[in-house]
Amino acid sequence: MKKAGAFVHADQTTFTVWAPEKQSMKLHLISPQQQELDMQPDGDGYFTLTVSNVGDGAKYLLAPENGQAYPDPASHCQPEGVHGPSQVIDHASYHWTDVSWKGLALSELVLYELHVGTFTPEGTFDAIIPRLDQLAETGINTIELMPVIEFPGNRNWGYDGVYPYSVHHSYGGPEGLKRLVDAAHARGIAVILDVVFNHLGPEGNYFAEFGPYFTDTYNTPWGRAINMDGEWSDGVRDYFSGIALHWYELYHVDGLRVDAIHTIYDNGAVHFWELVYEKLKTARQKNGHPFHVIAESDLNSPRVVKSPEYGGYGFTAQWLDDFHHALYVLLDEKGRERYVDFGRLEQFGKAITDGFVHSGEYVKFRKRTHGAPSVGIPGDQFVVFNQNHDQVGNRVGGERLSVLIDFEKQKVATAAMLLAPYLPMFFMGEEYGEDNPFFYFVSHTEEELIEKVVEGRKKEFESYQWDRDPLNPQETETFEKSKLQWEKRDEGKYRIMLEWNKTLISLRKKNPALCNFNKNDVRFNMLNDRAFVLFRRSADQKTELACVFNLSDETIVWTFPHAQPQWSLLLDSTDEMWSENVQLNNASRKDPVNVGYKISVHGAGVKVLYHH
Known part of the structure; x- marks a missing residue:
């Protein structure tokens, strides 16, 4: 796979563009000085050219077959908009400070x-x-x-x-x-x-001037589909699958x-998403x-x-x-x-x-x-x-x-x-x-x-x-x-509302039952057509939450079996401290309290209970 676009190496920049059905390609340099240069065919439908003394910030256009010049389809920057010249970006010139960053696991x-x-x-x-x-x-x-x-x-x-x-x-x-x-x-x-x-916008879209990026075989809500499985689609697949690696x-x-x-749409033997996955x-x-x-x-x-x-x-x-x-x-x-x-x-x-x-x-x-x-x-x-x-x-x-x-x-x-x-x-x-x-x-x-x-x-x-x-x-x-x-x-x-959501996010991150994504440890019990209890259990089965939801304006009551352990109230959206008109600084946070075997929710609200 060749990388299309402009890439800086020391005091040189290599320009590469995919145009499989074109016989020639010119590079129109606009800055640092204006000049027109012939690009060379490089196999698999690509044209390439390496130019000295051209680097970060240089502006350019590409002209297929001695015709009109357009922005580079693989442009990394368009400082004057979708119709203007492309700009060379030297990505190595940025000094990153995130060397210690290890990323976040999906579950986090x-x-x-x-x-x-x-x-x-x-x-x-x-x-x-x-x-x-x-x-x-x-x-x-x-x-x-x-x-x-x-x-x-x-x-x-x-x-x-x-x-x-x-x-x-x-x-x-x-x-x-x-x-x-x-x-x-x-x-x-x-x-x-x-x-x-799945598509490119209509304005500033000059891709068809370079190659068969689109197909009439399929249609999308936005017009012609991207050509992932037709003639010349190898170059299209390389272009789009390279986007993920780019970012x-x-x-x-x-x-x-x-x-x-x-x-x-892709009816080929190796689906486009499989190609992205492997890369x-x-x-x-x-x-x-x-x-x-x-x-x-x-x-x-x-x-x-x-x-x-x-x-x-x-x-x-x-x-x-x-x-x-x-x-x-x-x-x-x-x-x-x-x-x-x-x-x-x-x-x-x-x-x-x-x-x-x-x-x-x-x-x-x-x-x-x-x-x-x-x-x-x-x-x-x-x-x-x-x-x-x-x-x-x-x-x-x-x-x-x-x-x-x-x-x-x-x-x-x-x-x-x-x-x-x-x-x-x-x-x-x-x-x-x-x-x-x-x-x-x-x-x-x-x-x-x-x-x-x-x-x-x-x-x-x-x-x-x-x-x-x-x-x-x-x-x-x-x-x-x-x-x-x-x-x-x-x-x-x-x-x-902000404090309510902060509290919920904190609970989600700290409580073992909410850190378990195994659906076998999730239960949903309907109380009526507008109320339910969501049960969440930790992976080690030692912690369980019961989240009692009322989506109506009526009062609902949940009485849980006496054979179950006693539950404690952890969070209550109907508590005065979470009222729309309360002064938050004057509201006192409450420690969990035992609730016996019955709990009521008066109107729309949620109460979160737990036991060990």
Whole structure:
């Protein structure tokens, strides 16, 4: 495999590009001085050229067959945007300080999804660094950055990016991302990047000018699929499979979240994901610290996290959307309109004890049977959440869960996530109950494309029968309204919510029962159609938790068998100290107390009991 792109070696830079059907290729150097140079064919469809006295910061374009010059498809930086020249990056010039960082085991992760542009007023990597200490104090140890590759303009979710090896210039470019990763590791925080392998954005997409990166054999929701199994696909597979190694080796990131893997189509003998798995297997052995690859998958298939040796794709873990859907519709009645196949408590029980709710049953939304059983998959191979960029941003008003349900149910929701036998993920601001919206936004420069995006967004919401039009995603105001109001975390109910979540995260990390991801030690007992008890037991069977959940506004009572040991109350969301209007400094924390054989939950809430 050849590495495409520009790579610095001492006072020389080697430029390599894949263009298998082109007869010639020119390198257009723009700086340090302008010149046009012929690149040489180097076998397997590649052209290459090594140039002296060209290094870090040099700008260039590539011109196939003496035609128009374009940015490098494997560009590491686009300082002037998606249409501008590419820039050479000397990765060896950055002096890392994270030599002692050994990474985090998968089971340790407490994830936090954030969007760089709206996480701070400045919207940069450097602006995130001062907030890392507060995230660490909360117990969050992994930040998952929404896509940071080059996209059109300065405002975008990132899924319209077009240079998968680059870092967006307005966020701080390659150096900015490295500083953030370095600073995060110094605080014990891992960094995961959200990446897109299933399509490239429309604006600034000149890939077809170089080679057959796309195929008409398959279609995705975003247009033509990536060519993973057709003619000339070897070069495409090398290009995309190299992305994971790029971030791992050059940016020291700790893993990837991979967008919509079900829209990668490959009918070859060695599936694309198997190729990625094998390359990462070698890289992990060399680098010596973990690299987690987490899939977003619509398949409800255990194959996603099985190793290729057993017919799987080899992902470390996958998002569990069914957990979100099953819980959300129980907390917000209007959720049933959006998730027509959910609404029964036993479905959430299945999400807790098994994983996939749809595991071969008929699904109305799909008009067919869907999924396969996931009982045998360990809990730490699933990531669960109550909110993420899709669940919030794809509502017409960008409403977060804090706007849709009351304060007591918010506490219940985060307790369900943090007490479940899975890896939890917060969406930025959720830890303190942020109620500012998060909208979909773009900043394209092509008028025709802008019109298509605006009209497409309206039609999408019409299909869900929302009662109003969405905000114009192209408007700057839509982006500005989506920014966090970080200062809230120190005030009133937001501070209470923050302390509640800190307490739950701390309990999760310290209690042996919550550190056990074996589903054989998880039980779910329904008390009625809105109340249940979640049992968690430690691997050595010496510690057990009983988490009594009430999702209704009525009082529920649980009387446990007298043959069981006496339970002690460890945490109670209905206690006055966790009230929405309490002054936290005046609230006194309570030691665990014995509760006998009966416990009540008056209205929505959760009580955590334990015994040894």
